[in-house]
Amino acid sequence: MNDRKLKLADLAKLAGVSTSTVSRALNDNPLIKQETRDKLQQLAKKHNFSLNTAASRLRTQKTNVVAVIINLDGDTEQSINDPFLLKIVGEINLALNKFGLELLLSNSFMASDDWANYFINSRRADGIIVVGQGKSQANIEAAASAGVPLVVWGDPKTPSSYPIVGSDNYLGGRIATEHLLSNGAKNILFLGDPGHAEISERHRGYLDAINEAKATPHVVSIDITSSAAYKGINQLLVEKGLCFDGIMACSDMVAFGAMKALKERYISIPNDVALVGFDDIAMADISHPSLSSIKQNTQRASVILVEKLLAQLAGQSVESQVVEIELVNRQSSQR
């Protein structure tokens, strides 16, 4: 900060024009002669000029900022460190930047629960992207009905007054289960928490696949963390022995928890128990055995999220959308 910050008026004086002209020139407004525009833009660059966004936002009533809220349930151990959630945030960041928007990061216990007020009325952001539906959609519902431009990463099939973008969880659950079945598994566990919006869809897919195969469903309901999965499988093995030969886990982290419990008891994966996860996090490819998983196209989803948010800001009404999923076939389910 060599000297005091340059403002539009200073540039104007330097160039011998009015501030309006400089403002328009820097915004590439065709009202200004091309020649003057070029000259002023160069001058700005030369002096390292940059607009005061506070002033600009005040005047235009636009921020070009999007708030991203990581929406965790109060009663889960699933933490803000969950690799998948953070991966999504990373992707959304990229997508936003592509559209010239900035990302204000928040977790769900920020200031108040009143998102409309905290983010929008206060002109902190133009819109909100919520990552994760959680178990309760009350906060989201409230914000949406207050007219806040809002999109959600979650399960698109959930009926809602706001657009939800997410994977076809039902299909994911179904494909994963069918894959296990076709690899010869007969007794397949569902490992996860069917109370959770997205996971309940995966569970439905699982059930349908199981029923069609005339097999018996068996749900181990746990909090969606690796340690809960580890404990859950361990306990099951202690109490009932190896009463299953396949696991469809509701996330990769959960799958790894299960994998650990199995390995510790020298139960072979995939020979004794075939395993499929969900999310396809980086670790899935590196674990041994590598973990078959349902890959969510987070990159594409992020772009769609941003596009839908922009559409809302432009006054259009938008709908929920499913992004395709894909089974990544690795060792843990192969036999």
Next chain:
Amino acid sequence: MNDRKLKLADLAKLAGVSTSTVSRALNDNPLIKQETRDKLQQLAKKHNFSLNTAASRLRTQKTNVVAVIINLDGDTEQSINDPFLLKIVGEINLALNKFGLELLLSNSFMASDDWANYFINSRRADGIIVVGQGKSQANIEAAASAGVPLVVWGDPKTPSSYPIVGSDNYLGGRIATEHLLSNGAKNILFLGDPGHAEISERHRGYLDAINEAKATPHVVSIDITSSAAYKGINQLLVEKGLCFDGIMACSDMVAFGAMKALKERYISIPNDVALVGFDDIAMADISHPSLSSIKQNTQRASVILVEKLLAQLAGQSVESQVVEIELVNRQSSQR
């Protein structure tokens, strides 16, 4: 958004006082009588009032926003999805919120390389937290010497004109190596990229421990990703066979890459090769065998980062600081 946004003047009219009074009351300014303050604050709450931050920022020249920049090298594959980097961001977010600050997330290829201008002169943020030194400190140096309030997560021992907070990487490397030695390993590989600031310190620690034990150092220099580690170890095994019995990996993700290569060849961990990672990410506890690792105290570091940034904003000069590390002893190194 039922009706038009309430502003300070509207509240004032409702209460029959001036805007100055409302402004002061909401900021808990003792100039205003306690009674009036209470009354106005209640009124504000009742009407869901919230300040226009744009106006406020323009007037006060403060934003209460901190930009967090994930500073990746251009030439590494280490991605924005690296669990450890994102973990740190999560922790920083928590720490910032604790101090009433907000977090503007950016990656290093934002708008321009001129951070001083882009973030500070434009009044987007009051200060910057840089996560990761990367190989080149040019950007950071430039911003710091422009007088930008700035703190860096990195290696605190790097000489610098700006404060760096980070783990005692030298000690970490040393402790990890000594631990491997004391578990009977004789030929210990260092797996990582010694060109990288933080990792070079870990490497120094490794070297000193090796030399003191009169053992022979052996560095496998790779990009700091799991897949590079996997390939690196694989290649080494192909070319020279099992010429080592311990690995000190520069990160957990790298350790997992190595682990996979070893497991695929039925090399036992820890019996044939003992392994220690760095970062103690969630997965370290869940892998099988579980991964011994040097745990960085990211939570404490985050708080310190924020405190130091605030101190700078208050005009104080601050210094780099080391946060303690800890060896988490798990199966991968135990024999």
Next chain:
DNA sequence: AAACAAATTGCAAACGTTTGCATAAATCTT
């Protein structure tokens, strides 16, 4: 060359806060 249209630029008023200073009301002094 006058009258008109089109292309450029400038003027000045917002946007909604905060805050130094002046004022008004309440309390204290003597």
Next chain:
DNA sequence: AAGATTTATGCAAACGTTTGCAATTTGTTT
């Protein structure tokens, strides 16, 4: 009870942009 303090409020000017409108310059038409 009138001045001197202290306490509580209001006035009005900033903060740095953007933008409708007016004004000027330039080019075109008759």
